[in-house]
Amino acid sequence: MKCSGLFDDTVSIIIGGEAGQGISRSGMLLGKALMRAGFHCFGEIDYPSLIRGGHNFYRVRASSREVHSSTPHTDLLVALNEETVSIHLDSVNEEGGVIVDKKLRFDPGEMGRGDVVFYPVPMTEIVKELEGPEIMRNTVALGAVAALIGLSLDSLKEVVAETFEGRPRIIEMNVEALQRGWEYVVEYDYGFRCNVEPGERPERIWLTGNEAVALGAIAAGCRFYSAYPMTPASPVLHYMFAHDEDSGLAVVQTESEISAMLMAVGAGYAGVRSMTSTSGGGFCLMTEGLSMAAMTETPVVIMLGQRPGPSTGLATYSAQGDLLFAVYGAHGEFQRVILAPGDVEQCFYMTAEAFNLAERFQIPVIVLTDKNVIESHKTTEPFDSSKVKIDRGELLTEWSGGDEYGRYRITEDGVSPRALPGTMNALVLANSNEHMERGFSTSDSSLTNDMVDKRFRKTPHIKKAVEALKPIRVYGAEDPDVTLVGWGSTKGPALEAIGMLADDGVKARYVQVAVIEPFPEGLPQHLKGKTILIENNRASPLGTLIKLNTGYGFEHVALRYDGRAFTPHEIRDKALEVA
């Protein structure tokens, strides 16, 4: 198994066109076929917020080693329209290739890239001959890609057949389209230098962070999911609806995020593991429910998938601007946990763990992600459900009836044993007002102090639980010249940058803050050599939190806030500048 790109040890392919031309699906299928041929892949989708027109592209990057992010260097560009060529040609490596629909009208000679080879493929003609829909042009293109890079057509045919399972006519047409695209290119010896040598099919999966979040919730026994559609979190809702019956889940598309949150809290009160997901704008509406979950001590899990704001912002792009909002959003003082996964694997395991933390401490738990991590595909080891331990904390399944049950019994660790409505001899009263042990409202001074103190006595126990999750994760050199510090999706490009820096003779590490709240202990001990804070935002809120919690201030920061992911090169360049 080998993979030779024109720039490094990865092959990077862009498929571009208009919205509605099947860009995302073709990219996903290509990545899957490459995975089955033995490779590690990363796939990134870039699209504006519209349904038809505009420019969409999907970037697949594959290698025989693990791939953590995209690269700005393209080996092969597949252009379904003229605009794709003009936008991406600059990114194509020397001796790289451009597969275009033969019907597109432009003169490669005028593009000023004599070093790039154009491969006109009669995609439209082939589709017409096959009497297929125009969208099938991308399938023809995939056949051509396979021929050029040396990917066997079988793996592509297989994934196409699986994708359209139960629709034999569609499968037949698409398989033929692949074949025709492949044949058209393979007949000629273009001497394309970028190629792959497929190996054994590995034990690997190819999925997005959203899908991993959904699977993590299902593995943890989530039984109720309520959400309002909002990019980039909607795919969790789609996944849950598609698998509700097998997974024993009730799924509700609500009338608003206010409702989504209140429903999740209501279901949590009634005793099922519940979750909602949204982006920043929806989270705004959820904050009153968040505060209610805190006061009623109801477990609930919220996935907040960030995109650039303020307000509607860049609806289909990525940002890390809601960090402090997640930490401080909602009125009143209360405990919460915020987990910040940096890749698809962490999306799975952290979401599953979120349900344990929520139930053990009877608090809201936020899984804080961003578009780059939840909408990008990555290959990873299959998730191991045996590693998902279910701990429901102090959950009572019965009550003797001797003493009267009090939902908010004052306890040493602050956690009151939780009975569920329907338990014989126990009446469960949860109250958004300050309350007594039995749950009745109070405004009494001393009872208020007792109850506030009870809730806050959970704090050291929450901290201890969080420390067990490896809240600070260190990747790379033991004795670094440069330490990169970040959270969430910056992990991918940072890990790529570390590899590049090693080639440059610079030892680097990446320190991932994987739990944001409660803020983990011991961060400064991992900060060695020159330090650079990396965030996808303008005001470096992680830096603010680090300063607040540890007193440490960063001299160097790398910030990107145009909605796009960092490229590994940007991070490498910054590190070289500093080192």
Added chain:
Amino acid sequence: MPTMKEFGTPAANTWCPGCGNFAILMTVKQALVDLGLRREEVVAVTGIGCHGKFTDYINVNGLHAIHGRVLPAATAIKLANHRLTVIGFAGDGDAFNIGLGHFAHAARRNVDITYVIHDNLIYGLTTGQTSPTSKKGFVTKTSPRGSFETGVNPLTQALTGDASFVARTFAGEPKHMTEVLKKAIRHQGFALVDVLQPCVTWNRVNTYQFYKDRIYKLEDEGHDAGDFDAAYHKVLEWGDRIPIGVFYQEQRPPYHTSFPALKEGPLVDRPLGVDLKKLLDEFR
């Protein structure tokens, strides 16, 4: 089976003497006793306002939620454990100002809950501001020249929202109220009960006497609750005569019966943990 006394709590009652809420509390307890429901089988969900104290005063399970959000919370409780009898209580401000956005959705979904509106046509707990159900011309601190907004009619909202049970009763007619509540709780689907509830402190217009002079019972006039058009005609009536009773009732499958995951019984009973193998195969 529990008695009226056992449905009471030791919490000190803070409603004004003469408040219509006392009658609602008493008749809800009576309805639960008459229906033979155990305390553990019932969940009361309340919003914010004078009615919100209900969860302190009735000895069943309770979720005292936040302003306007009774319905989403109650909907989810029913879905999580459909063995429970879920009753939502909301004031007119709670239900038809801040919570109006949820009302049409609970109604069209036909969530199997009872929704009792403590409708006193004024804001009580916040000391006398205009309410969405206040009538045009009604003078309050926030409508000093008389409200120039048309009041919300809870019953037209319910009918146009596809509620499958629409009723109104009066806090001065406890027997009538008990019977209406029993029908509403027994109804399989979304049941709205709008209770005309005089606020003795802030509303000097819509008093007990005001209603006593005007109300009449639909059942006394042979109203057919299965006739949507007749119901729609009746809910518009508000003047010298004000009808109370069941305006409309239809049978249609309640929300929770359409969820495949609930077919094997309440979600809350399902053991946790799922074999991921089949789900992961999709991504291999």
